[in-house]
Amino acid sequence: MKKLETRRYISGFALSLGLTLVAYLFVVQGWAHGWTLIYVLAALAIIQLFVQLMFFLHLGREAKPRWNLTVLSFAAIIVSILVFGSLWIMKNLSYGHTHTPPPAAIIKDEGYKP
Numbered sequence: 001m002k003k004l005e006t007r008r009y010i011s012g013f014a015l016s017l018g019l020t021l022v023a024y025l026f027v028v029q030g031w032a033h034g035w036t037l038i039y040v041l042a043a044l045a046i047i048q049l050f051v052q053l054m055f056f057l058h059l060g061r062e063a064k065p066r067w068n069l070t071v072l073s074f075a076a077i078i079v080s081i082l083v084f085g086s087l088w089i090m091k092n093l094s095y096g097h098t099h100t101p102p103p104a105a106i107i108k109d110e111g112y113k114p
Helices: 002-029 034-055 065-093 103-110
Strands: none
Touching: 002 034, 034 065
């Protein structure tokens, strides 16, 4: 029993490591650009989520299938909060980076008076 469990953990780790390496290579080697790269990375992230759920959280071996839906729903909520919250924060922080204003305009915009 322990040998089978160890094999599951090792194969889950190998799959996770492989998926991370593929995502890294897509970005560093420039195999895709623009929206294609975003779609590939999103697909790899979703696959990575399912690998984590199956191999480390034992989602497929649960005796009560209702908990499977609960765990999956919770994971989807957390991932949505992280992704959309990060995008919202980055959008709000990038107001001064689209057109670089002179430093005096920044000081005036922020209401700073020396």
